[in-house]
Amino acid sequence: MLIAAGTVVGASAIGWDLFSPGLSASAAGSYLRPCGDVRISSSWQGHKNRNPPSGEPGTDYAVVTGTQIRAAANGVIVDRKDSTTTATGRYLALRADDGNYIRYLHLQSSTVPLGARVARGQVIAYSGASGFGSDTGYGPHVHVSLWIGGTPLQLGFTNSVDFENYVEVDPYEPPAEDPVPTHQSTTFRWNALLPDDSWYRVPVTAQSFWLAESSASIKETGDLTIYLAATGVTKGFQIRVLAQSLDSSGAVVSTSPQPTVEVPATALTAANSLTYGEYSLPYFLSGPLRLHAQVRALNLGIRVQQVVFKKNFWQS
Ligand SMILES: [Zn+2]
CATH class of the missing domain: 2.70.70.10 (Glucose Permease (Domain IIA))
Known part of the structure; x- marks a missing residue:
């Protein structure tokens, strides 16, 4: 069983950066992980x-x-x-x-x-x-x-x-078994001409944009990859994932762009040759959050022919 965090000092921050030999250094088992039980x-x-x-x-x-x-x-x-x-x-x-x-x-x-x-x-x-x-x-x-x-x-x-x-480990938790991830894979023939130089939401099926979602009661952990195949790429395009956090009514309260991947033009830039872009992201979602992908054309005339989406995930 864990021990509660040691001696509580007063609210004063004076001397905070000095070594304090009088304080207990035996906090084993009491610390909280920063983001819960994630990979x-x-x-x-x-x-x-x-x-x-x-x-x-x-x-x-x-x-x-x-x-x-x-x-x-x-x-x-x-x-x-x-x-x-x-x-x-x-x-x-x-x-x-x-x-x-x-x-x-x-x-x-x-x-x-x-x-x-x-x-x-x-x-x-x-x-x-x-x-x-x-x-x-x-x-x-x-x-x-x-x-x-x-x-x-x-x-x-x-x-x-x-x-x-x-870190604190719940003493009542049964021995953890490795979760078996679910594999999901979809292929969508998008065939969309991108607007120049603006972020554009990428559908993963004819009906949905969402890559992963969590709620107050369901957390999701996994790795996702999006593959885009496009024609007309003479300069390049960019891919990123956006995380949206929602309020209890489902309205978006904030968005956090994940790091952007840039896909440069290939040597073959004829109108019919395909340029492939790939974006991978390990993720952990907790609370009302969802992810979707965006693409930005760096030249006019880019047409995304196909979107392949794969993920391995488990919910808890
Ligand atoms: Zn590190």
């Missing part, structure tokens, strides 16, 4: 095994851009970066009340200011793919790194520990 695309050990090893080993949780990130523990926001420069992109750092230090990297945006006191489970940021001076420096995920009893500057950035060893 881990790269483990802490996986980061260490890289060549060269990661400069800040952590856990990568695969979620679509714009997913809510929740604080792992009660604590204070002690660092915040809002630019995409450097490998980290935008990040937040949380000094937990137990004295440990947690960083959330590659954010789309942060929702709490520097110095804010936050509660375990509070939404503190939205996930992204930021890093290396770009909003699309990485595939969409959130990277979480953890240091015990000090800051990364004190302990060394490479001396993080495996956050997954410190």
Whole structure:
């Protein structure tokens, strides 16, 4: 059984960045994962095994851009970066009340200011793919790194520990069996002439645009790929997925574009030759959300002949 997060310090943020030897560092099993029970695309050990090893080993949780990130523990926001420069992109750092230090990297945006006191489970940021001076420096995920009893500057950035060893696991959950994904595949002869230079919604069947949907009660996890075959491509076209979050009446309250893939013209640009574009996205959807694809022509006269959509997914 887990132990509740350690000693609670007062609301004051004074001295937050100093080593606090009096605070307990034994929070094992109490931290909240940032986005619930989602796929881990790269483990802490996986980061260490890289060549060269990661400069800040952590856990990568695969979620679509714009997913809510929740604080792992009660604590204070002690660092915040809002630019995409450097490998980290935008990040937040949380000094937990137990004295440990947690960083959330590659954010789309942060929702709490520097110095804010936050509660375990509070939404503190939205996930992204930021890093290396770009909003699309990485595939969409959130990277979480953890240091015990000090800051990364004190302990060394490479001396993080495996956050997954410190997360809360429901003791009443039966042993998890690997979910068996459902495979879905559709082929749609679209035959649509694209308008020039504007995003255009891509149907996946004659009746539907939706790639994946979740609700208050049904979560969906999976990997999806869209293949477009087009003629008339002399410059190129772009593909992206848009995540829409909905209110209880089904109205769209916000949209989050996922990273864009650009498909350049091929050497064969005769009117009848086909150019193929492919877009893949691992995703986790929780709450009223849905995904659809968009295409943007970079030259006049592009006709998308066919849309093939495949996904492997499971719901929980
Ligand atoms: Zn990472």
